[in-house]
Amino acid sequence: MRVVLIGAPGAGKGVYAQYFEEKYCIPHISTGDIFREEIAKGTELGLRVKQYVESGRLVPDEIVIEVVKKRLQQPDTEQGFILDGFPRTINQTRALDDIVAIDRAIYLNVSEEVAVKRLSGRRVCPLCGRVYNIYYEPKPRVDEKCDYDGAQLIHRPDDKPEVVRERYRVFHETFKPVIEYYRSSRRLIEVNADRPLREVLPVLEKVLIETGVLRVPLCRDVKIE
Numbered sequence: 001m002r003v004v005l006i007g008a009p010g011a012g013k014g015v016y017a018q019y020f021e022e023k024y025c026i027p028h029i030s031t032g033d034i035f036r037e038e039i040a041k042g043t044e045l046g047l048r049v050k051q052y053v054e055s056g057r058l059v060p061d062e063i064v065i066e067v068v069k070k071r072l073q074q075p076d077t078e079q080g081f082i083l084d085g086f087p088r089t090i091n092q093t094r095a096l097d098d099i100v101a102i103d104r105a106i107y108l109n110v111s112e113e114v115a116v117k118r119l120s121g122r123r124v125c126p127l128c129g130r131v132y133n134i135y136y137e138p139k140p141r142v143d144e145k146c147d148y149d150g151a152q153l154i155h156r157p158d159d160k161p162e163v164v165r166e167r168y169r170v171f172h173e174t175f176k177p178v179i180e181y182y183r184s185s186r187r188l189i190e191v192n193a194d195r196p197l198r199e200v201l202p203v204l205e206k207v208l209i210e211t212g213v214l215r216v217p218l219c220r221d222v223k224i225e
């Protein structure tokens with residue numbers, strides 16, 4: 001299963017990736033995670049990307065492509081992988097096709113209203129780090145207070161509605177050409193990510209199996225919450 005996962009903030013990309021990673025032992029490869037790790041370890045690559053990441057600029061195509069190419073040579077990707085955060089430009093998308101045959105791009109299409117509700121409803125406990133949502137489960141039992149320690153929950157600046165709307169707009173501007181590229185090469189699977197995970201995930205899984213994209217044995221049984 002060689003797939004690319006595309007989705008705006010609030011689409012639930014992380015949860016989808018985690019499901020396939022746990023159930024089928026297919027590695028979830030996030031370029032953002034790789035960069036953070038390399039920076040933390042102080043490697044040569046880490047030093048090269050640090051200046052971009054820290055100033056909020058995009059890491060240049062040639063560096064990202066090199067990183068992904070190297071990662072996809074690791075033995076754990078033999079049965080496939082789920083790429084997250086890459087490709088994000090047409091240049092990267094074409095380069096990826098030269099590195100490996102991508103089976104499908106899964107586009108988790110979430111509406112702006114649902115994305116805003118999911119993210120702007122998030123509340124985090126400053127003491128224990130537990131994450132709640134005032135609109136969805138797990139909701140705090142008492143308004144804006146942590147169930148475990150009673151601390152006043154925090155609304156992160158990144159999760160404020162106006163910030164979420166801006167991130168949503170930037171996502172679409174950035175990924176539109178990439179989505180169209182996979183659509184025109186008939187490799188796009190579009191998922192209605194507004195609907196709850198337990199409804200959408202089994203359908204997506206079935207499509208992947210029926211199209212022969214997902215053909216690895218079960219690793220462990222995973223329940224959808």
Ligand SMILES: [Zn+2]
Binds near residue numbers: 151
């Ligand atoms: Zn707490």
